[in-house]
Amino acid sequence: xxxxxxxxxxxAAEPNKPLDISSFAPKARKTDVVAAKAVRxxxxxxxxxxxxxxxxxxxxxxxxxxxxxxxxxLGELLGVQDRYPDxxxxxxxxxxxxxxxxxxxxxxxxxxxxxxxxxEAAMDALEAARAKSE
Amino acid sequence: xxxxxxxxxxxxxxKTTAALVLAGELLTHNARIVLLEGDPNRPLVSWAETxxxxxxxxxxxxxxxxxxxxxxxxxxxxxxxxxVVIHDDDQEGVFEWIEGASAWAHFVxxxxxxxxxxxxxxxxxxxxxxxIPFAPSALDARQVSRTVQVLxxxxxxxxxxxxxxxxxxxxxPIATRDEREIRQSxxxxxLSLLRCTLRERPAxxxxxxxxxxxxxxxPETVNGLDGARKNASEFAxxxxxxxxxxxxxxxxxxx
Numbered sequence: 001x002x003x004x005x006x007x008x009x010x011x012a013a014e015p016n017k018p019l020d021i022s023s024f025a026p027k028a029r030k031t032d033v034v035a036a037k038a039v040r041x042x043x044x045x046x047x048x049x050x051x052x053x054x055x056x057x058x059x060x061x062x063x064x065x066x067x068x069x070x071x072x073x074l075g076e077l078l079g080v081q082d083r084y085p086d087x088x089x090x091x092x093x094x095x096x097x098x099x100x101x102x103x104x105x106x107x108x109x110x111x112x113x114x115x116x117x118x119x120e121a122a123m124d125a126l127e128a129a130r131a132k133s134e
Numbered sequence: 135x136x137x138x139x140x141x142x143x144x145x146x147x148x149k150t151t152a153a154l155v156l157a158g159e160l161l162t163h164n165a166r167i168v169l170l171e172g173d174p175n176r177p178l179v180s181w182a183e184t185x186x187x188x189x190x191x192x193x194x195x196x197x198x199x200x201x202x203x204x205x206x207x208x209x210x211x212x213x214x215x216x217x218v219v220i221h222d223d224d225q226e227g228v229f230e231w232i233e234g235a236s237a238w239a240h241f242v243x244x245x246x247x248x249x250x251x252x253x254x255x256x257x258x259x260x261x262x263x264x265x266i267p268f269a270p271s272a273l274d275a276r277q278v279s280r281t282v283q284v285l286x287x288x289x290x291x292x293x294x295x296x297x298x299x300x301x302x303x304x305x306x307p308i309a310t311r312d313e314r315e316i317r318q319s320x321x322x323x324x325l326s327l328l329r330c331t332l333r334e335r336p337a338x339x340x341x342x343x344x345x346x347x348x349x350x351x352x353p354e355t356v357n358g359l360d361g362a363r364k365n366a367s368e369f370a371x372x373x374x375x376x377x378x379x380x381x382x383x384x385x386x387x388x389x
Contacts (some may be wrong), residue, residue, distance in 0.1 A: 023378060
């Protein structure tokens with residue numbers, strides 16, 4: 001086997017000899033625009049991504065008040081859609097005067113249906129009455 | 135001017151170490167160097183900050199043209215600095231910065247993030263030499279293959295040869311059988327390797343630990359400094375020889 005199988009010694013034949021950098025003098029060069037454009041396609045095809053800019057670490061900002069986590073916003077939900085698909089469910093919580101709550105509970109107890117169906121029947125009746133009066 | 139890109143889509147392959155070793159060695163031979171950093175972890179900026187070296191952050195110094203970029207670089211360097219670190223944190227005008235740097239520096243050494251990112255391929259499309267550092271492990275070898283495939287596609291699509299060399303890094307101080315087998319296997323598959331290997335040495339770790347160049351390290355604080363300096367010198371010489379050989383080959387093709 002050769003004493004220097006990787007040519008290691010040959011590279012370092014004269015380690016102290018000054019490097020000749022004369023052929024690398026600064027010289028303004030122009031971007032190869034064709035290559036620059038074409039390379040984007042290659043990068044995207046290969047799954048290479050454009051990363052988000054990295055900013056220098058900044059002074060910690062004054063702590064901002066953490067926005068209060070909101071529960072389900074019924075108004076937003078109802079405003080977006082008139083009616084949810086049957087498969088979707090959202091929770092409805094509401095505060096009401098005690099006599100109304102008692103009346104609601106009594107009504108539920110007397111009706112062999114889920115609470116939402118009772119509410120739906122009530123709303124249907126309300127809408128029908130409104131349509132009749134118009 | 136020569137643009138050298140250190141490219142590997144995997145982190146921890148020795149890109150930044152190789153960039154610093156090369157830059158330090160070329161500086162000792164009076165070259166002017168721009169270290170162009172695309173890594174958001176900012177290892178080169180951290181190194182340069184501690185030394186008080188000239189640093190440009192592209193988000194703070196917008197260059198709308200190559201001419202503007204050149205002026206910013208010259209201003210940052212002043213009359214005395216021969217090394218400027220450009221951290222390309224906005225990643226919008228890398229081509230302008232390369233053009234601007236070409237008018238000031240002998241060498242632009244680009245160090246991207248160790249991930250599959252477009253900054254890497256953008257710079258590869260303009261590079262005179264792409265070095266693909268990798269440690270002698272199966273995981274690194276697979277990533278090398280991915281990087282090479284992309285560079286070959288870049289060559290094919292642009293019609294411009296991307297000259298690349300594989301660089302074995304972080305290898306044992308003495309060549310092992312594994313290392314020899316990896317070399318033989320890669321060469322058998324037609325992949326070009328640099329003859330020089332950057333070996334695992336305390337001096338290379340010392341570059342970051344002490345924020346120094348190889349020349350500035352002291353044998354009293356770093357073991358095996360002579361061997362590391364010889365290794366660095368061999369590395370730089372081979373890079374320059376490769377660049378000259380590529381330039382000759384390119385001009386022959388052009389004729």
